[in-house]
Amino acid sequence: MYNNNQCNEIDVFKDRIEIHTTGGFPSSHTPEEFLDGNKKAIRRNKLITGVLYYSKDMETFATGLKRIKDLCDQAGCKFDFRLEQDDFVVVFYRNLREEWNGKTVQRLSRDCPETVLTKAEKIKAIMRDNPTISIPSIAEKVGLSSIEVRYHIKKMKASGEIKREGGDYEGK
Numbered sequence: 001m002y003n004n005n006q007c008n009e010i011d012v013f014k015d016r017i018e019i020h021t022t023g024g025f026p027s028s029h030t031p032e033e034f035l036d037g038n039k040k041a042i043r044r045n046k047l048i049t050g051v052l053y054y055s056k057d058m059e060t061f062a063t064g065l066k067r068i069k070d071l072c073d074q075a076g077c078k079f080d081f082r083l084e085q086d087d088f089v090v091v092f093y094r095n096l097r098e099e100w101n102g103k104t105v106q107r108l109s110r111d112c113p114e115t116v117l118t119k120a121e122k123i124k125a126i127m128r129d130n131p132t133i134s135i136p137s138i139a140e141k142v143g144l145s146s147i148e149v150r151y152h153i154k155k156m157k158a159s160g161e162i163k164r165e166g167g168d169y170e171g172k
Contacts, residue, residue, distance in 0.1 A: 017092045025088040028068065031081040034065040120152045124162060 009020040013051050017024045025031065026042045035040045065081070068090065072079045082089040126133060135153075139146045 015094055015117050019092075020084075020087045021089070022087060024086055031065055031083075036066065089111075097138050117150070120156055122162075123149060123152050124156065127162070128158045167171070 008022060011018040011020070023042075029039075029042065070080060071077075071088075072092070077092040077095070080091040082091060119142065123138055126138050126141055135146050135149050138144075139149045144150065153162070157164070
């Protein structure tokens with residue numbers, strides 16, 4: 001709703017992130033109707049959605065909830081939708097982590113998969129599959145910066161979990 005002088009809001013909590021979209025959900029419809037991606041788009045302002053679509057700032061109509069569901073299912077992230085009087089709220093629940101003896105340990109909720117890897121374990125698995133992979137390539141695959149990848153590699157070297165063989169360019 002573009003004319004109510006309200007902004008979308010992102011609320012960050014310890015256990016979840018909530019995204020509040022002003023203007024509410026289309027009346028007489030529920031989010032569940034759109035989760036399979038087969039519901040016809042409801043464009044409340046055809047001019048605005050047309051401009052966003054043709055400028056390539058919006059890929060398509062009425063697929064956002066399905067994309068949220070698919071990506072959350074793929075990542076093992078629990079999510080929820082909530083209808084409030086003037087807002088539509090999407091809630092993403094966090095997978096909480098704890099530090100224990102210098103290692104990041106995943107505290108799993110009942111809705112999370114049991115096979116969650118730490119950042120270091122992901123890096124190690126990628127290096128095991130491709131021993132000559134570059135740090136920027138690892139960073140891209142894990143979703144970290146190159147600096148973060150170097151930090152984890154340095155920690156794993158210091159603890160003896162990994163060791164480099166050969167020189168900087170031809171080594172592995």
